Amino acid sequence: MTGLYPPIEPYDQGMLDVGEGNLVYWEVCGNPRGKPAVVVHGGPGSGCGPWRRRFFDPERYRVVLFDQRGCGRSTPHAGDPATDMRHNTTDRLLADMEQLREHLGIDRWLLFGGSWGSTLILAYAERHPQRVSEIVIPSVTTTRRREIDWLYRGVGRFFPEQWERFRDGARAAEGDGSLIGAYAELTGHPDPAVRERATADWCAWEDTVLSMEPNGSPDPYAGRPSAARLALVRICAHYFAHGGWLEEGALLRDAGRLAGIPGVLIHGRMDLSSPLETAWELSRAWPDARLIVIDDAGHKGSEAMREAEIGALDRFAAADGRA
Numbered sequence: 001m002t003g004l005y006p007p008i009e010p011y012d013q014g015m016l017d018v019g020e021g022n023l024v025y026w027e028v029c030g031n032p033r034g035k036p037a038v039v040v041h042g043g044p045g046s047g048c049g050p051w052r053r054r055f056f057d058p059e060r061y062r063v064v065l066f067d068q069r070g071c072g073r074s075t076p077h078a079g080d081p082a083t084d085m086r087h088n089t090t091d092r093l094l095a096d097m098e099q100l101r102e103h104l105g106i107d108r109w110l111l112f113g114g115s116w117g118s119t120l121i122l123a124y125a126e127r128h129p130q131r132v133s134e135i136v137i138p139s140v141t142t143t144r145r146r147e148i149d150w151l152y153r154g155v156g157r158f159f160p161e162q163w164e165r166f167r168d169g170a171r172a173a174e175g176d177g178s179l180i181g182a183y184a185e186l187t188g189h190p191d192p193a194v195r196e197r198a199t200a201d202w203c204a205w206e207d208t209v210l211s212m213e214p215n216g217s218p219d220p221y222a223g224r225p226s227a228a229r230l231a232l233v234r235i236c237a238h239y240f241a242h243g244g245w246l247e248e249g250a251l252l253r254d255a256g257r258l259a260g261i262p263g264v265l266i267h268g269r270m271d272l273s274s275p276l277e278t279a280w281e282l283s284r285a286w287p288d289a290r291l292i293v294i295d296d297a298g299h300k301g302s303e304a305m306r307e308a309e310i311g312a313l314d315r316f317a318a319a320d321g322r323a
Contacts, residue, residue: 004054004310010065016103018069018096020087025073026066026100029053034062035133035317036106038097040113040121041065042139045235047072047228055112055310060317064109066100068093068120071231078234079227081188081195085238090245094124101131108132110316112309114139114266115274115299119244119251122282126257134316135263135289138309139271139299140279142251143244151273152180152240155209158272162208169201184237187230195230202233209273216300255285263289264312266305268297 010027018024030053037056041048048065056063069088070078077083097120101109110133111121118137125132141147156163170182186198203221210220217223224232239245263286267279276293283291292312297305 004051004306005056005058006054007050008053008058015075016066016096016100018092018099020092021076021084022069022087022096023075024066024069024096024100026064026104028062028064028104030056030058030061030063032062034058034060036062036064036104036109037112037313038064038066038101038109040097040111040117040124041068041072042113042115042117043071043232043236044068044093044116044120044239045071045078045232046116047231052112055306056313057317061313064100064104064106066096069096070235071228077227078231081190081192085188085234088235088238089242090120090123090239093120094127097124098128098131110134110136110313112136112313115141116143116239119143119246122251122255122258123246125261126251126254129257129261132261135258135261136266136309136312136316137263138266138301138305139274140265140267140282141274142249142278142282143240143246144252144278145243145248147274147278148180148240148243150275151209152205155272159208162205166201166205166208169198178241180237181241183233184241187234187237196226199230199233202237203229206273210299212272213268213270213298213300215297215302220300252281252285255282258286259288261288262316264308265289265291266294266308266312267291268294268299268301268305270296270298273299 008029010029013027015023039052047067067074118140170179206221207219265279292308294305296302
């Protein structure tokens with residue numbers, strides 16, 4: 001059985017000025033001479049928790065963690081309705097990652113992260129393949145519009161009553177017919193009561209979609225602190241209303257750019273929010289990736305999924321770098 005590594009603290013950290021008034025929080029832990037790796041968190045807007053440090057052997061890895069624009073310890077924070085979201089886009093997040101890599105003097109690094117993090121990882125690796133040594137992705141998504149539509153409409157066939165409440169929560173702002181766009185508008189509303197209600201409705205829906213999974217917290221969205229919860233929902237709605245600023249299907253279409261980069265894709269068979277289909281399609285388009293399906297896991301993971309993640313990272317830390 002593979003367990004988490006002991007807790008560690010950063011040996012270096014800072015705030016990187018990425019322009020347009022944004023400061024991105026970053027930290028580095030582990031061995032300063034170890035194999036470089038970066039953790040790319042999900043959401044978008046969830047921030048990077050310190051528990052992710054424990055997936056890496058601190059003797060063999062130099063681990064970089066950072067909070068994407070607008071969330072976690074980065075500023076300005078999207079939990080403040082005055083924060084301008086215009087400069088929070090996928091292209092800018094990719095540029096932030098490159099600026100951070102250069103700032104830390106890293107030539108190539110392993111990319112690790114899931115859910116929205118996997119979308120950002122794939123976009124980064126397809127744009128900068130020469131900067132990527134390996135990739136480990138639990139819970140694969142590519143943020144296609146069909147994936148977004150499934151999560152916020154299609155999966156409602158399993159939870160019709162709860163989806164109707166989610167839909168009705170956005171009706172007052174649904175001028176353009178876009179459910180997600182309506183929530184993006186509501187979470188930026190000047191009235192705090194309107195923002196709080198929209199945030200609660202969104203989180204209730206997200207938690208409902210994950211409610212049949214046997215592992216993890218029963219309220220992974222609603223259970224967050226209020227400012228972090230608003231930032232997460234505001235950033236999610238902002239990104240998904242724009243299809244992640246990605247051409248539909250581009251990440252799968254351009255997976256050939258990942259040729260030569262070893263990868264491990266780890267996906268729960270019971271993941272209702274991000275069905276296994278996307279991970280399967282990516283594994284078919286990326287010959288250097290190996291897909292591991294975890295039968296007892298959903299989007300929230302499981303002990304078996306955690307073991308697969310740590311096992312892949314341990315094997316990539318070996319001299320040949322391949323899992």
